[in-house]
Amino acid sequence: MTYSIAQAAERSGLSIDTLRYYERIGLVDPPARDSGGRRTYSDDDLGWLVFLTRMRTTGMPIRMMREYAQLRHLGAATAGRRKQMLYEHRAAVRARIAELQSCLEVLDYKITHYEQIEHTFAEGITA
Amino acid sequence: MTYSIAQAAERSGLSIDTLRYYERIGLVDPPARDSGGRRTYSDDDLGWLVFLTRMRTTGMPIRMMREYAQLRHLGAATAGRRKQMLYEHRAAVRARIAELQSCLEVLDYKITHYEQIEHTFAEGITA
DNA sequence: GGTTGACCTGGAGCGCACTCCAGCTCCTAC
DNA sequence: GTAGGAGCTGGAGTGCGCTCCAGGTCAACC
Numbered sequence: 001m002t003y004s005i006a007q008a009a010e011r012s013g014l015s016i017d018t019l020r021y022y023e024r025i026g027l028v029d030p031p032a033r034d035s036g037g038r039r040t041y042s043d044d045d046l047g048w049l050v051f052l053t054r055m056r057t058t059g060m061p062i063r064m065m066r067e068y069a070q071l072r073h074l075g076a077a078t079a080g081r082r083k084q085m086l087y088e089h090r091a092a093v094r095a096r097i098a099e100l101q102s103c104l105e106v107l108d109y110k111i112t113h114y115e116q117i118e119h120t121f122a123e124g125i126t127a
Numbered sequence: 128m129t130y131s132i133a134q135a136a137e138r139s140g141l142s143i144d145t146l147r148y149y150e151r152i153g154l155v156d157p158p159a160r161d162s163g164g165r166r167t168y169s170d171d172d173l174g175w176l177v178f179l180t181r182m183r184t185t186g187m188p189i190r191m192m193r194e195y196a197q198l199r200h201l202g203a204a205t206a207g208r209r210k211q212m213l214y215e216h217r218a219a220v221r222a223r224i225a226e227l228q229s230c231l232e233v234l235d236y237k238i239t240h241y242e243q244i245e246h247t248f249a250e251g252i253t254a
Numbered sequence: 255g256g257t258t259g260a261c262c263t264g265g266a267g268c269g270c271a272c273t274c275c276a277g278c279t280c281c282t283a284c
Numbered sequence: 285g286t287a288g289g290a291g292c293t294g295g296a297g298t299g300c301g302c303t304c305c306a307g308g309t310c311a312a313c314c
Contacts, residue, residue: 005291016291017273036280038291051233058230062271076244083241090234093227100224103185106178107217114210117203132261143261144303163310165261189301255314262309272298279292284285 001043002032008041012049019049027052027066029073058093128170129159135168139176146176154179154193156200185220 008031009016019039022028028048031039041049055065068085071078135158136143146166149155155175158166168176182192195212198205 015273018271020292021272036291038280051237054230054233056271058227058234079241079244083238083245086234086238086241090231090238093231093234097224097227097231100185100220100227103181104217104220104224106181107185107213107220110178111210111213111217114206114213117206118210142303145301147262148302163261165310183301258311258313260310260312263307265305267304268302270300274297275295277293279290281290282288284287 002040003042003046005039005041008039008046008049011046013053014049022049022052025062025066027062027069055089058089059096060089064089129167130169130173132166132168135166135173135176138173140180141176149176149179152189152193154189154196182216185216186223187216191216 003011005016005019008014009019012019014022019028023030028045031041031045034040052065055068056062064085068082071082071085130138132143132146135141136146139146141149146155150157155172158168158172161167179192182195183189191212195209198209198212
């Protein structure tokens with residue numbers, strides 16, 4: 001099964017421009033081309049794109065994804081280093097979640113504060 | 128208690144340049160100045176800066192913080208709208224956390240995959 | 255009174271991750 | 285055979301959030 005760039009964009013959640021951009025900067029291998037010179041993405045290509053979008057979502061910088069892609073290119077010998085990268089990134093994502101949760105508490109506190117003001121104000125009116 | 132810009136930077140976690148930048152774009156009110164024309168931040172100023180850094184950490188865009196700052200300036204009458212903004216932002220933060228957690232699962236899966244490869248490889252050697 | 259160091263201003267520059275554009279080719283359908 | 289639409293390329297432009305810089309002022313210490 002192969003996909004046009006439009007289909008690949010739709011399935012990966014990236015824009016067509018972004019797909020070409022990722023190819024240009026070496027984040028994805030150049031896909032096959034049809035007789036007319038158009039890109040045809042394979043299921044493997046799609047899988048990689050989806051993985052990339054997941055990593056982007058977690059805030060992995062492009063330069064890191066590129067490094068990962070290059071290691072992947074070098075084959076099984078680099079599996080250890082790739083695993084190490086994922087370990088480290090996982091730790092970063094966990095830290096980020098913790099950070100967000102801590103800020104969430106501040107938000108909750110602030111919102112409670114606003115609700116108290118409203119409450120006080122309502123009492124003032126009925127009193 | 129007042130603070131120099133360097134002290135305010137240290138306590139808020141923002142850089143000196145960022146403090147001046149925030150002032151320039153209307154995110155913080157211009158602080159008082161000493162006889163030599165230097166900024167002197169009050170405890171209130173500091174409190175606002177800390178709140179801003181929390182919101183920035185959660186990914187609130189600067190334009191939204193500016194809107195919030197402007198509403199705050201208009202006084203108690205805008206409290207409802209500010210609360211509404213915080214509600215919406217809280218929902219966004221929660222969604223973001225959920226998204227990160229879902230990507231974390233992908234990461235876990237991928238890492239497990241690498242560990243399995245290593246395991247298989249180790250067996251191959253000892254066999 | 256000279257040097258040092260913190261701070262000032264306006265404005266330019268930067269890194270990131272896209273996003274858009276002009277001008278072209280190619281296939282398809284009528 | 286031509287009109288339309290998808291895709292192609294190289295390169296320029298964008299938005300965000302800072303960050304840096306030159307050239308100056310000011311206060312304090314020696």
